[in-house]
Amino acid sequence: MQVIPMTAKNRKEAEPVFCQVAALRYAKVLNELGISKEAVLEAENIFGKSQELKAALVNPVITKETKHNIIDKVFSEEMRTFLKVVCDHEKMTIAEQIFAAYEELQNQAAGVKTVYLRYTALPSEEQKKQMGDFIKKKYGAGDIKWVMAEDKALIGGFILQVDGKEYDYSVQGRLNRLQRKLTN
Template sequence: MTEQKNRAGYCSLAALRYAEVLYQLKVPEEAIGETKRLWEVSEELPEVLSNPAVSKEQKHGIIDRIFPKEMRSFLKVLVDHEKAGILEEIFQGYEEKKQAAEGIVTAVLRYTTLPLEEQKEKMEAWIKKTMHAGKVSWVLEEDASLLGGFILSIGDKEYDYSVQGRLNRLEEKLTWR
């Protein structure tokens, strides 16, 4: 299975394609949000809609009774193609697609010491200039294993200014790897 790295981990290529379709359908945000909420709060719903022993007709009936009208056709296509199990990945890909269209870049900052507001503002200005973004959405994660400094991840790019990263690079130079 082909996978593409994104800010929260890995999304299957199928999930990214379905996310693109969902974005192109221009389904109202309220319907997508309600579908996501229903999917997350119910343990049985994902199991039933992903279960190959449950007939497509039964799955369609469940979809018609539970989900918003605007999402029903999309969800039926997912269950018909046995892709209901990747719905969370699809929502993740959809959010990324929506943010990209709005000029929002997500920056993941792993740090040992929380940066000062001034430092964060300078990083944000650099990110906007470098990535041609209108806005930066921050994900801040404390990581003591870095020993010092930080790692900034933006899309598929990673900027490692951590002490651990410098030690690793020094070790590579010394051992000629």
């Protein structure tokens, strides 16, 4: 096994992965605490709406005691202890990722698959239904949460992403595959 020393460059590259792992760990704890979904959603909404609140809770100059007082005044009693722990461990910078990971855990428990769809032209309801039926059959999903984004770089077609697997039905993808075949 090769050990690669941590440098400023690869630390920056690894940081998003570390944040995702930490966010997932905190989300699992939040899920296991049995806090109501409504309380979590309310905290997410409060946190998402106030830049000043975010700035205060991530600011290293502001004392933990002051941050705890802010949490006590702003958030529901159900969420306070959890948020104070996140704050004490200086992880409020990933609060939005924690909430997103929590939502993903909730979706998994409910049998909901998150499907990322990039497209050049918005698919019709019939096309979405066909894609949804494929995903439900392939992954045993009960329901689907669509995250859709227009991407003109695809030239035409679409790309589906589910559980880290990509289904590329785009013109750009076909061109790339053709180019690889011709150069090999």
